[in-house]
Amino acid sequence: MKDSIKFIGVTGGSGSGKTSFLKELKKKFNSDQLCVISQDDYYRPRDEQKVDDQGIHNFDIPYSIDHEAFYHDLLALKNGKQVIRQEYTFNNKLATPKQITLNPAPFILVEGIFIFHFEEIRKLLDIKIFLHAKDNLKVIRRIKRDQIERNYPLDDVLYRYQHHVLPTYEKYILPYMDDCDIVINNNIHFNNSLAIIEGFLSYYLNK
Numbered sequence: 001m002k003d004s005i006k007f008i009g010v011t012g013g014s015g016s017g018k019t020s021f022l023k024e025l026k027k028k029f030n031s032d033q034l035c036v037i038s039q040d041d042y043y044r045p046r047d048e049q050k051v052d053d054q055g056i057h058n059f060d061i062p063y064s065i066d067h068e069a070f071y072h073d074l075l076a077l078k079n080g081k082q083v084i085r086q087e088y089t090f091n092n093k094l095a096t097p098k099q100i101t102l103n104p105a106p107f108i109l110v111e112g113i114f115i116f117h118f119e120e121i122r123k124l125l126d127i128k129i130f131l132h133a134k135d136n137l138k139v140i141r142r143i144k145r146d147q148i149e150r151n152y153p154l155d156d157v158l159y160r161y162q163h164h165v166l167p168t169y170e171k172y173i174l175p176y177m178d179d180c181d182i183v184i185n186n187n188i189h190f191n192n193s194l195a196i197i198e199g200f201l202s203y204y205l206n207k
Contacts, residue, residue, distance in 0.1 A: 005078055005104060006204075007124050010111045011176070012131030013169040014060075014161075015138030015145070017186040018111050021131060021194065025109070027102040028198045033205055036079065039112020041088045042070040051161065056156075059090075062172060067118045070150075073102070074124055080104045090150045109199055113168070116176040129197075130180040134187050135166075157180040 012018050022036050025193040043049075044066050049057040058064065073083045083102040089095040116122045133141075142161055146152040152160075177183060 001070055004106055005080075005108060006103065006106065007074070007078070007108050007110055008048050008129065009115045009122070010098055010109060010129045010131065011113060011115050011173060012132070012182075012184075012186075013138055013139035013173055014113065014165050016131040016133045017141070017190060018131050021184070021186070021190050022109055022111050024190075024194055025197060029107075029205075030076045031103055031199065032106045033105055034109065036109045036111065037077070037083070038103055038114060039065055039070060039101060039110075041085055041089075043088050043090075047166045048097045054159075055162075056159065057166050059182075060160070060168040062117055064134070065112070065114055065118075067114070067121065068127070070112075071118070074108070074110065074121065075088065076107050077102060077104045078124070086113035093152060106205060110169045113173055116179070121153075127182070128176075128180040129182045129184065130177045131178065131184045131186050133185070137187060 010022060011017055016135050019038070019040075022038075026034060026036050042065050043059060044064060046057060049059060049064055050061065050151050052058050073085065085100050085102070087098045088156065089097050094152065110121070115125070116128065122128075139161055140167065143154065143157050146157045146160075147154060182193075182197075184190055186193075
């Protein structure tokens with residue numbers, strides 16, 4: 001299998017809809033056809049994260065990711081090996097981490113905000129997809145996600161967006177948009193783009 005495995009990278013700013021897009025795409029295929037691996041599960045422990053001038057941990061810089069472990073697991077999948085990792089719960093005490101089992105498949109979808117920034121990971125990708133959305137929509141989506149799913153106070157969410165998330169997007173994510181093979185505008189929905197990607201994958205799986 002390893003000779004036929006294709007890596008598809010999906011990135012975009014926080015709140016652009018990457019996770020939702022991949023969840024919907026994942027529903028269209030079984031685990032023998034498609035494997036989704038998220039950079040979100042490779043954050044370093046909180047006590048290893050760097051803090052800014054206000055003493056706030058910054059999870060939105062490349063250092064926050066253990067990219068060596070991430071790259072190691074991508075190579076394992078490329079070589080037909082199973083990967084087992086514990087889910088990262090973003091310090092949400094109400095969430096119980098799950099054990100994630102990743103099995104090699106013809107298509108490996110790689111999701112994360114820094115997947116194009118890390119050169120060794122970018123070179124693995126056969127197709128690069130960028131999810132794009134208006135800034136005001138991304139802020140709203142970020143607030144909803146961090147308050148509900150991660151139990152963050154509103155003031156904390158807004159501070160992080162202004163001082164961490166937005167600068168990171170402009171420096172480490174947006175510059176790669178022009179190099180991507182596909183740009184998906186997710187201001188209203190991504191249904192049409194989802195159907196196109198689904199059709200593309202199905203075509204190659206059935207060849």
